[in-house]
Amino acid sequence: MVILQLRFLLVSFFTSFVGEAQYVTQDAELMHYIERRFLSLESRLEKCNQEILDYVQEFRAFSRRMISRLEGLNVYKAEIKNEVEHLLTRVERAQRDIDYFESVRESTACVEVDEDMVEQQLNEEAEEKRKVKLMLNTSCDNMLASIKSLKIVKKTGDTHGSWMTDPGKNHLKIYFLSGFKNNVILEFSNIRSFMEWNNKLRARRVNLPFLWQGTGHVMYNGFLFYHRYGSLNEIVKYNIQRRKITDRMLLPGAGQIPAYELIPATKIDLAIDEQGLWAIHAEPDTSGNLVITKINHTTMAVEHTWDTSCNSKNAEAGFLICGTLYVVYNSPSGGTSRIECVYDVLDTINTYEIPVFHFPKRQGSHSVMHYNPKEKQLYAWAEGSQIIYKLQIKQKV
Ligand SMILES: *[C@@H]1O[C@H](CO)[C@@H](O)[C@H](O)[C@H]1NC(C)=O
Ligand SMILES: *[C@@H]1O[C@H](CO)[C@@H](O)[C@H](O)[C@H]1NC(C)=O
Numbered sequence: 001m002v003i004l005q006l007r008f009l010l011v012s013f014f015t016s017f018v019g020e021a022q023y024v025t026q027d028a029e030l031m032h033y034i035e036r037r038f039l040s041l042e043s044r045l046e047k048c049n050q051e052i053l054d055y056v057q058e059f060r061a062f063s064r065r066m067i068s069r070l071e072g073l074n075v076y077k078a079e080i081k082n083e084v085e086h087l088l089t090r091v092e093r094a095q096r097d098i099d100y101f102e103s104v105r106e107s108t109a110c111v112e113v114d115e116d117m118v119e120q121q122l123n124e125e126a127e128e129k130r131k132v133k134l135m136l137n138t139s140c141d142n143m144l145a146s147i148k149s150l151k152i153v154k155k156t157g158d159t160h161g162s163w164m165t166d167p168g169k170n171h172l173k174i175y176f177l178s179g180f181k182n183n184v185i186l187e188f189s190n191i192r193s194f195m196e197w198n199n200k201l202r203a204r205r206v207n208l209p210f211l212w213q214g215t216g217h218v219m220y221n222g223f224l225f226y227h228r229y230g231s232l233n234e235i236v237k238y239n240i241q242r243r244k245i246t247d248r249m250l251l252p253g254a255g256q257i258p259a260y261e262l263i264p265a266t267k268i269d270l271a272i273d274e275q276g277l278w279a280i281h282a283e284p285d286t287s288g289n290l291v292i293t294k295i296n297h298t299t300m301a302v303e304h305t306w307d308t309s310c311n312s313k314n315a316e317a318g319f320l321i322c323g324t325l326y327v328v329y330n331s332p333s334g335g336t337s338r339i340e341c342v343y344d345v346l347d348t349i350n351t352y353e354i355p356v357f358h359f360p361k362r363q364g365s366h367s368v369m370h371y372n373p374k375e376k377q378l379y380a381w382a383e384g385s386q387i388i389y390k391l392q393i394k395q396k397v
Helices: 002-023 025-047 052-071 078-105 115-135 191-196
Strands: 142-155 161-164 174-178 184-188 204-207 218-220 223-227 234-239 244-250 269-273 276-282 289-296 301-311 315-321 324-329 338-344 368-372 377-382 385-395
Touching: 052 078, 115 301, 142 191, 142 315, 142 324, 161 368, 161 377, 174 191, 184 191, 218 269, 218 276, 223 269, 269 315, 269 368, 276 315, 289 315, 289 324, 301 315, 301 324, 301 338, 315 368
Parallel strands: none
Antiparallel strands: 142 385, 161 174, 174 184, 184 204, 218 223, 223 234, 234 244, 269 276, 276 289, 289 301, 315 324, 324 338, 368 377, 377 385
């Protein structure tokens, strides 16, 4: 337990810290070095063998060196300064854990549970839940009851792509983004003009200044949010009417592996639900489990992050309804898509009682599924077809 606790501390603060450190390129190398050293020490600690004493000493010497280097770090941005201070306290805490670990090592070190630490962790979790409840609108209690029907709206564009409406405003307009990597959006005044569109009729074209990556983009309140091609984890906020970039952010920890194993081009999948903007990604550190992040769409700041219990293996898409993540799985050769994992950030749904939801009537894979909370339907792209799945929604009990 002690080891697990330590592992939790190390992994979580490094993933958040290393993400922030991208702003400070001069110090990035030091950060990577520290991260590598820490990860290797940590994995060796985890083995819990008789050489542990040497490792403990090594850890101590290393953290002494690291603290002195961190203190001398160039700290020129307030947010990084806060992170460094945060990191220092957490290193000190990790050291205290190591001390404790050493003191109980003689007895039953590997299985011992420190009651205080468990209690402290429970208190922290309760505090965390209170904060999340304040941040999210808890009166939002929609959940998926069933997938009612499927409508194939059109078959046009590339095999892969993304299409959507804007659940915030201009909700009639259709936005069409063909391909994994492109910079041309087509805008249609409504779904009828999209259905009637052929290459003779003209649609409004918007050329983005940067290419997009994958299929995870969303439209919200007149802005397109998308993962910039060529960047690890940069999300661009683009004003579609004024045709200019409004803001950008980096999503810490994202971009290294696909969000969904079956759609490897999509590293960051963005989602809109009743609560606003979310990002879904996977991390090697969490063995491919999906991580969801609530983003403030106005300030482009990360509001909160959750490590979910849903894995990206054999996943092809995901979406959120009222803060609950639904992950869609398929077979690599493209069979029947089904929702097999559900994760509720407010922990109000008993996820064990939720049945597997099968998508109706067709075989094959999906490039993307985006939920529209106003229309209660999914905009999906499947092998070159643009599809709408109507959902039946019920109240959380
Ligand atoms: C919270 O959600 C409910 C139902 O979705 C909505 O009626 C209400 O306006 C929301 N409140 C806020 C503060 O967004
Ligand atoms: C986004 O952040 C701003 C400033 O902190 C805050 O006023 C606003 O309520 C936030 N928006 C949402 C949707 O949470």
